[in-house]
Amino acid sequence: MIRRHLIDALATALARSGVEPLPATIEIGRPARPEHGDWSSNVALVCARAAGRNPRDLAGELVEHISADPPAHLRTVEVAGPGFVNFHLDDGWLHDVLRQVVGDGVDGYARSDVGAGTTVNVEFVSANPTGPLHVGGGRWAAYGDSLCNILARCGFVPHREYYLNDRGRQMDAFAESLVARKQGTEPPEDGYHGDYIREWAAEMPDGADALEWGYARARRDVAESLARLGVTFDTWSSERALVSSGAVAATLETLEGRGATYCADGAVWLRIADAAHEEAPRGGDRVLVRSNGEPTYLLPDIAYHADKLARGFDLLIDVWGADHHGHVEPLATGVGALGHRREQLEIVLGQLVTVMRGGTEAKISKRAGNVVLLDDLVDLVGPDAARMTFLLQSLGSRQTIDLDVVAAQSMENPVFYVQYAHARICSLMATAAERGVARPPLDEVALELLADPRELEVLRTLHALGDVLSEAARERAPHKLTTWARQLAGAFHGFYHDCPVLRSDIDPARAAARLWLTEAARIGLVIALDLLGVTAPERMESLEAGAPAGET
């Protein structure tokens, strides 16, 4: 709103200064330093060269034009530094923000339509159904789920999907391992050696089909672990189903018909142009069908992505661990060879999670055992702290989770800082109700009384949410929302500390304004926590007990 007004004013001023053509986009931003104003633009710097002007002179002219025809809330506008145009506004623009937040409410505030109804299938976790989820899986779960939440708020239509590699060598090895343990012998060398195999084998009834029983057992286990984190899927897709429906065979036929394949050494290969493998014997080419007639993972995977597109999604996003990086090109090539546009397939690679326990790295390998399970982490800190932990950092950063630190300092987890802000608000509202302090209708409240730096900071932070969300959606970066939630909590804690609301020496008009500010902060916190998949508790309890807070 305010942004639009300022950009319009700049555009008009540029035109009056004879700058043409006008720049495609005029950027304004919020400067880091208060003396640089509330908003700032670099247009003069950007346009100076093309316009054959000195940036400061041009900026000065813009300032004159803008001053002559000032936009709403403008106090002063000035040239600064190498040619920035800095706007200083009255506090009214922030009071407008409060009205907007409260008017739109939890459901409406900071919604956008940048997604324009784009349907997007987000596939994440998709761990093999051969055992329980390890800690690393939690990162993809928290990421994928929150990304979907954010996309939905930005006008996309997300669909959460889990792909089960429920056939092939890994499944066979898993079944063999169960059978071996059941019979009291060692699993094969390349089988699964984790402790859970022993436990599951003991559970397995006599005469059960180890593969089918184990598959169901693993699936249930994974779904339960995910549910504890608050993650559920719209669709669980099965590799087997793609084989039995003939989709895999049809995909192979199409690829062959389009000349994307060739036969060598008794196998069917997919031709891949891949700079990473220029010097390999067959370049980056990959086997689709082994010489024994069995497809590799790749062929069903291509069929699977074709299936997703056939179901009508505009965009597919796959969330993969960085250890699958080598599969991006083969899959994209295969999907492209079927005639799909490559832009419809987007693969997000997340760096792996390292788990530390007892000062050493706990290897994440299902086959070797010694795994740290997602359930272990959730047991230790609770679902809220676990989710927030995963969403603290960008996916591009490797994440190290030190279980000893997490356990010892669970109270220091930022999740409690943010949840506490919400709990404080609830407590404040409850106290207001107890004392019979009513909140008058917003349009009867003197918002201009909100002028304390702490009050204004809360409003400035709330204003940023829309930008933060569209950026988080566009960059597929939920952690940006986590950062924002921490900022809003910080702004509120500062306000709470410095600006009493219900104290007897605060006059009713000011109390009313502050109560509405509190309500606006509440709305912002609820929105963010909900999108992050973290609960917004009304009370924080058991500080002394050391139990995970925020659970009810």
Place this chain on the structure above:
RNA sequence: GCCCCCGUAGCUCAGGGGACAGAGCAGGGGACUUCUAAUCCCAAGGCCGCAGGUUCGAAUCCUGCCGGGGGCGCCA
């Protein structure tokens, strides 16, 4: 050898073309007759891995090195 990610305060990490680089934790010093101190404030802490380049402007973009992680299977 080739491909991808990372290198920012003692530690964990934000910031990813704008103006003097941020937070949390650890460590130092303060603030509860009050709406919950799981909070707040102050001080301290940095050649943003190194070297070039592009730009009015580089932690941010490009190139090359150095260091760490991952990948280069008829496993997934």
